[in-house]
Amino acid sequence: MHDTNLLQLITDDFAPAQQLLDLLQQESLALHGRDMPLLEAILARKQGLIILLEQHGRRRSEVLASLNLPTDRSGLEQLAAHSGIGQELLAQSDVLNQLLEDCQVANERNGRSILVQQASTAHQLRILNGGESPTLYDARGSTAMLVKPRPLSQA
Structure with a gap:
């Protein structure tokens, strides 16, 4: 009985896990296109799927724990053996x-993409x-006076 219940819990997670993978692939495209409205919609859907998958994972762990088995792969293997x-x-x-x-x-690939975009935006x-002023030389070979940062309206 517990084995069929556990099998059902596992197979029930196929669809949400595949949907999450599809969303992560869509997120990658939206990140490259910097499509913020689409990213917000994807984030909302992702959060719901992650919560669902976490709940199902806890239920699977509870089934194994109720049988006094470890809640990892070894517990599943012990159950499968019988x-x-x-x-x-x-x-x-x-x-x-x-x-x-x-x-x-x-998700890790998307995270790296976000970090690269953040660094690029910060640099821009x-x-x-007028942040880090370059070290420039004047006609005499000495360093030029530091340029004061300018407001964005004067950039």
């Missing part, structure tokens, strides 16, 4: 784990604000 659907249970768990790993890789703002 179940008629043990091989299917492990196979479906592997499929779900792969989907979630793909989501993690896509420093230029516009």
Whole structure:
């Protein structure tokens, strides 16, 4: 009974995990296009899917814990060893784990993209604000006087 319940919980997560992966791929495109309204919509949908997947993960852990089994892969393997659907249970768990790993890789890639864009934006703002003034030389070979930062309206 617990094994079929656990299998159902695993297979129920396939659709949300795939939707999350699709959203992360859409997010990547929206990040490159700097489409803020689309990014906001994606973020809202992502948060809902992440909460759902976390809840289902807790339920799976609770099922294993109720059987006094570890709440990780070893607990699942112990349950599978005593179940008629043990091989299917492990196979479906592997499929779900792969989907979630793909989501993690896509999320990390999007995170790196965000960091690059933040650095680029910060650099552009420093230029516009007259931030770090360059070390320039005048006709005599000495350093020129430092330029005062300008307001954006004068950049």
